Amino acid sequence: MNNFIFENSTKIYFGKGCVKEYLASALARHGNTVMLAYGGGSIKKNGIYYEIVDILKNAGKIVVEFSGIMSNPTYAKVLEGAELAKKENVDFILGVGGGSVMDCCKAISMAAVYEGDIWEDFWARPGIFDFEPAPIGFIVTAAGTGSEMNGGAVITNEKMNIKTGRDYPRCNAEFAMMDPVYTYSVPKAQMVSGSFDILSHIMETYFSVCDEENVSDDISEALMRGVIRDLRAALKDPEDYNVRSNLMWEATMAENRIIKLGKKCDFQCHQMEHQLGAYTDCNHGMGLAVLHPVYYRHIYKEGHAKFKRFAVNVWGISPQGKSDEELALAGVEALEDFIKEIGLPLTLRELGITDKTDLREIAESCNLSPGSYKKMSHEEIYQIFKESF
16 A cells, blocks of 8 residues: 555544534533534424524524525635624534535635635645634534545635635544434435445545555445445435445545545546536536446546456456456446436436537536546547537
């Protein structure tokens, strides 16, 4: 394995009833003013909001609400939250929701204390993080991004049509509370797309050097098999606690940096989907489902050893009677069949993207990942978009 340094400062409270049991004590050492950040209001419909507000008020906290965080959080929304946090002298930011809420809160925690432009200094390019952000904690209500246990945040600059993610360890949440029951009310389509995002995160790490036998890849294979198994089971019974708890922890394990140790990581597919999202606001997990099989058909020859292993160890495909190329492609075909099985789209048209969308412009805006098995070009990304259309 390659050299690495590992750090993760987030404390996880996991399991049924963990919010009721631990939230008040987790906030005890902080000041009285808590900014409660959330999305479009689904937590009010399912009752999670009222449960949390009661806990906060009984603990003597003053609640400052910040709602309306969208599925692809914008830089404008980050600045809105930072302004509110400054105005109300917020002592702690508590994000309740999925990845979008968590990502937005991380960026707010920086912007609330930083005097400069955090987009220019930390998202347009990697920045030097030499200050303490406002403290944050999360209550997770949807499994997918794994944002609860890392410092990563994906933000869209809507004026520039750029969607960029950065991971700053200082933005790790102080704690994350994960009650699988809170995920029961997530709509089926969101559950499926979020679960595919989990699988995508693992694949983006797995399909990269190093390719020698290593612990990170071994864990990744087990996680991929688990996501496939658990998503199938969740589709049959959305309130199977064991299955939903597995998916929730698989999401965290995919992005808490453990499987990235010693790996270069790819994330070219994420770069492509991010820019599609920046231009069209398409669903992230669905966009990844469309792009992954097409992208992998472009790179499997350069990474055929890993794709063969993927076919055998993840999908259980027998290598008997197959050439190396046939076996490698069989794994990609199995992935595409699974995408069909779980009801995700296979074309950009199904995402609402039309002939009027300038796919070449979007391709030209994509970052090129140094971790890809194949050295990509903007022209080849454009070809992938056309083949996905």
